[in-house]
Amino acid sequence: MKSPIVVVTVVISILFPADAFHSNYFDAIKGCKQYGHEGNYNDPLTYIPITDLQNLGFTNKSMFFKIAVQGNYDGILRFGDSLYPYNKEVIEIVFGGWTNTKSAGRRQHRTASNKATNTVLAEVQTPKLLSADRPTMFLVELFDDGTIQVRIDGQDHPFLLFNDAKMIPFYYMAFTKGSKDMVYFYDCPVDRYAKICYEDGKMYVYRDEGSLNESKWETAKNQSSV
Known part of the structure; x- marks a missing residue:
């Protein structure tokens, strides 16, 4: 009499994994x-100094958030x-622009009179x-050589990749x-000690307590505090 019960339990666990009962898209923004x-x-924007961020990750050649x-x-x-x-340049990343059909990386110069000029670095x-x-x-x-990659969290390959030859620093965001209202979440938890490796164009992530480059963080904090 026990066998049918075991079989049914196995079938249910295969068809409906435990995570399926608790999946919630908004779980991703916890923290x-x-x-x-x-x-x-x-409009004039409220820029956040990175000294206010608690969640930045580092590899030996990049910073990620x-x-x-x-x-x-x-x-x-x-x-x-x-x-x-103003009278300076920033990096601008567009997510789902052109009515949610394309994304882009741009370098933007904005004058003191608030006139913006965009230089397209990538559009996909x-x-x-x-x-x-x-x-x-x-x-x-953000890589030390000016390369910038954007990926959907959890995916191996970036959907947007470009290079900023001027290597504009990430001190404020x-x-x-x-035309549409948006909701943004930032300073989301990352594994600060995750070591990201690249092989054959694919990303591999694993923990390595020695991989955090604290000197990059200290330099960035000092610059954004000036």
Whole structure:
């Protein structure tokens, strides 16, 4: 009499893994902070110094962090070396732009009179990347040589990759939007001691307590405190 019960239990566990009963898209943003100051594209933005961030990861050649974006389209992240980046350049990453069909990496110069000029560094097709119903978590990785990679968290390969030859520092960050309201989450938990390796174009992540480069963090903190 016990055998049928065992069989049924096994079948249920295969068809409905334990995680399936607890899956929630919003679990991904646990521990994140919500950005509550997103202005329109040409509005003055509230830039966050990275000294306020608790969750930055490092490898021997890069810095990485996670953000989440929720909305119909035109999620936009900017970062640079100034709290007030006028007559300066910033990096701008567009998530699900062009009505949620493409994403892009750009270098933007904004004059003191608030006129912006964008230089496209990369533009790729990313149909239906964003959703208005749930946040999408991204991992952004900034390499020492100016390479910038963006991937959906948990995926091996970046969907957006470009190089900033000017290597604009990541000392301050802000979010903005196009015509639609957006919700942004930042300072999301990362494994600060995760060691990221690359082989044949694929990313491998495992823990290594010695892989954290604290000197990069200290240098960045000192610069954003000036």
